[in-house]
Amino acid sequence: MERSAEQPSDDRTTSVAKVPESAVTAAHTLLSDVRRVRAAERLLAAKPGAPGLERIALLAGQLLGATATQVSLLGREHVVLAGTGLSPSAVGSSTALEETMCTLSITSDGPMIVEDAPSDARVQDMPAVTSGEVGAYLGVALTGSAGVPVGSLCVFDPAPRSWTAADVRTLQQLAFLIVSELELTALSIEHEASNTLLELAAQAAGVGAFTLHVPSGRVTWDEQMHALFGLDPADPDEQVTSLSDVMARIHPDDRADVTSRLTEAVDTLGDFFTVYRAVRPDGSLRWLQARGRILAGTDRTPVRLIGTTHDVTEEQEGAQRTAARFNLLVEVTEALSTTSNDSGHGATNSVAERAVQGLAELLVPALGDWCVISLVDDDAPAADPARARTAHVNELRRGLRDLSSWHRDPQRRAAAESYALHRFDEIGDDAFILRALRHSRPLLVTEATKNIGATFPSEAYSLRALDDLAPHSAYMLPLRGRGRTLGILSLFTSRERGPFSDEELMTARDVADRIGLALDASRLHRQHQHIAEGLQRSLLTSPVQPDHLQIVVRYMAAAEAAQVGGDWYDAFIQPGGATVLVIGDVLGHDVRSAAAMSQVRSTVRAFGAIGDEGPAAILRQTDEVMRTLMIDTTATALAARLEQDGDEVERGITRVRWSSAGHPPAMLINPDGTVTALADVGHDLLLGVEPSLPRHESELLLDRGATLLLFTDGLVERRDQPLGEGLERLRDTLQRLAADGSSLDDLVDAALAAMLPSHPEDDAAVLAVRLHRQDRPRPAEAGPNRVPPGVPAEPPIVA
Incomplete structure (x- = not known):
């Protein structure tokens, strides 16, 4: 109280x-x-x-x-x-x-x-x-x-x-x-306060609430649901009272999925979740996410679906942008994936450049409305950041060239090409692309038409093209690889598109990094190729050319290896004048195999050239030395010796003796065009396995006009072609080519083209010798004689 x-x-x-x-x-x-x-x-x-x-x-x-x-x-x-x-x-x-x-x-x-x-x-x-x-x-x-x-x-x-x-x-x-x-x-x-807070929170979060009476299909929406669909709840024409009203305002492509998910929730008395596009009265689309739960009656039949809906347009569009960015990077990576096998020998025709050239069309309009890709030659001052920082404009322009350009507007592509064609001859020292080269970092240019135009002389032809193109923003990114600048990626937006978004700038940097790495890998691959080719040339010397014998050699490297491998050929004259032909294959087709091949080839060559031993003796001695010197490899080899006695010279025939160390048989093209394989007497082991076992020789008399073809297994064997099948194919091919009367060079080249796939898996070496008639001068197609000093040009007479 x-x-x-x-x-x-x-x-x-x-x-x-x-x-x-x-x-x-x-x-x-x-x-x-x-x-x-x-x-x-x-x-x-x-x-x-x-x-x-x-x-x-x-x-x-x-x-x-x-x-x-x-x-x-x-x-x-x-x-x-x-x-x-x-x-x-x-x-x-x-x-x-x-x-x-x-x-x-x-x-x-x-x-x-x-x-x-x-x-x-x-x-x-x-x-x-x-x-x-x-x-x-x-x-x-x-x-x-x-x-x-x-x-x-x-x-x-x-x-x-x-x-x-x-x-x-x-x-x-x-x-x-x-x-x-x-x-x-x-x-x-x-309760009233809670409802008020909930309503305020829902409005602040843009969350709408809805109820569906399952048996009748009646729908109740709050004001926020109407707002999400762009509807006025006070307008009778925009009232939503039934499920059919809702479906009419959902994008046609999404209705089936929404219906399916709603049916599943009703059938299972479970939760409802879907994402769909709402079509507003003005035709615009908004992504909406709905979530709800089925309420059942006492008899476990569905009565109501209560739920909420909110706008997820930004999330969906962000996810779409992320997916588009990812897909673009995948496409760029796939387009550049071939550059690691670049076999081009010059800066203007490499696989890498061809792949990069096509990227301009891929990047437009994904990252801009206009794209120019420029490259820097390997020896240009702009390639070295340290030199580029102090280089004069004329030095920076040297070796800098536009590789490709592309504009999304077909009417402006001619202007884009004209700009790319002339700009490096007209730009001033303060040009933005030169600044990007000097500092080796991306450069973003706003009001691009005005600011880039200010770096050209007033009479510059490029200035007129730039005015036609009218870029709003420009982004210039150095293409870098291992401390070197290999080019510049220039992207431009139109005034209608406006400035670059942060996502576009980030994606452009990723693309530039990938292009730079691809160009650098291609450049490094070409350098390795040049080194490998030099090594290969030093290992595979030119063959001798005795009188009336024409010898042709070829070497084809595997597509996936540096251009040097374990296959080899050799042709030399012994002191007595006999011609020795050797072909072999060390296990593998890479630089390590080439090193082992060099040791084995040198050993065979030394034993063959120091005396007048026959093929079996040469291979046996090579096997023994490989064990003594611990040359840890195995190799197949086929050695053949061409010789004549007086009677054979008179008869116009030549004796060939050969010995095989597990090597594919040589092919003989007879003067009448028939082709046979030279079978072995024995089945001798590979070199490097067991030198104590005997080696066998076979011999055959050859008519003048015959052609002998020695080759490694890369010519006839691959994963989809067993050796036996390949030998049969080669025999048929040679028989067809022999009928054409081709020169030896043409015959060998045609055989290689017919037998090898576009990207061979293994090295292939070929040594072919044609026995021209001795009663006539050496034919011009055989070229000049090439024999060691003091060795007779004519084959020796074997007593």
Whole structure:
């Protein structure tokens, strides 16, 4: 209960001094319970003087015959919410906890019953008692939903009186009704606040809510759902009330997926999730993501789908841009993937340059409206960043050339080509492309038409082309590889397109890095090729050309290896004048194989040239030396010796003796055009396996006009062609070519073209010898004689 309104408010301090110590202690107990204080203040949402509370207070006074009643909440202060018989200003007022008897009431063990207040030691010193306002008092605690006392319901009279047990029970029952009223009010306000916050959050996040009544197909949308679809909920023509209305506003290509997902959710009583494009009244599209859940009835049949929708256009477009960027980089990588096998011998016709040349069309319009790709020759000053920083403009322009250009507008492609054709002859020292070269870093140019144009003389032809092209922005990126600048990628946007986006700039840098690496790998590959070719030439010497014998040699490297390998050929004359032909193949076709081949070839050559040994002896001695010198490799080889005795010279025939170390047989083209393989007497092992085993020789008499073809297995064997099948193909090919009467050079080249694929997997070496007639001069097609000093040009007469 409150003191009379006539008491001044500044009496509180004085009153506090007069309250009993028990009231102060009780107030401290209540204030120290934080959970209780929060529970009480939660119920302060109830409006003081609320009709429901006032009715219960009035009923309490009537039922108990009390002069006054009071409903109070005790949080940090004592607040009167309702009452009867109180001063006019009491409802809604607040006082300190220690000044009210309600504090004692809710801290007591049960109902606080006071029949004679002035003589009751518990309350006689309380302000309400000393003022004569309270003579008798009955109060019960209001216990909130948290199970803690949050307030008090009390009745009192100015004169002493007695309270019955029925009075106590009645007041407790009314207290329960008051707590229910307070809780209901608080929950209602909390629910309203929660809904308001949820609505505000949904609006701030752009989230719309929807409900679908599954049996009828009725749809309910909130305002935000209408906004997501660009609709006005107040416009009758833009009302959405059914599922068919919704589907009509979804992109036709997405309707089947939305329907399928909705059907699945309904059938499984599960969750619903989909992403689709909404078609707005103005024709624009927005990507929307919907998520919801099916609510079922008691019979487990679907009743409602409730859910939310929000705009994911930025995410979808971002994902599309990321996918487009990834796909572009994949296409660039695939276009450049062939450059690692660059077999070009010049800076203007390499595979790498042809691949890079085609990128201009690939990058437009993905990264810009216009693209120019420029290259720097290997020996140009611009290729070296240190030299480029100090080089004069004329030096920087030297070796700098435009490889390709492309414009998205067909009408402007001629101007783009004209600009690329003339600009390097007309640019000044402050040209942006030269700045990018000097500093070897990307350079972004805004207001490109004006700023780039300012670097040309006013009469420059390129300036007119630039004005026609009218670029808005330009981005120039050095193409770098291992510390060298190999070119410049220049991208331009039109004024309609505007400046480059951050994603476009980032992708352009990735593309430039990949082009630079590809060009550098190609340059390095060509350098290795040149080194390999020099090594190959030093290992495979030119053959001898004895009189009336024409020898032709060829070597074809495997496509995937540096141009040097384990196959070799040799042709030399022994001191006695016999011609020795050797062909062999060390396991493998790389630089390591070439090193092993060099050792084996040198050994065979030395034993063959130092004396007049036959083929089997040469191979046997080579095998022994390989073991002695620990040459750790194996090799196939075929050695043949061409010789004549006096009778054979008269008869116009030549004896060939040969020995094979596991090598494919030589092919003999007879003068009549028939082709046979030279079979071996034995099946001897490869070189490097077991030198103690004997080696066999075979021999055959050859007519003049015959051609002998020695070759390695790379000519006839590959993964899709067994050796036997390859030998048969070669025999048929040679027989067909022999019928044409081709020269030896043409025959060998034609055989290689017919037998080898475009990208051979293995090296192939060929040694062919044609025996021209000895009763006639050496034919011109055979070329001049080439024999060592002191060795007769004519074949020796073997006694």
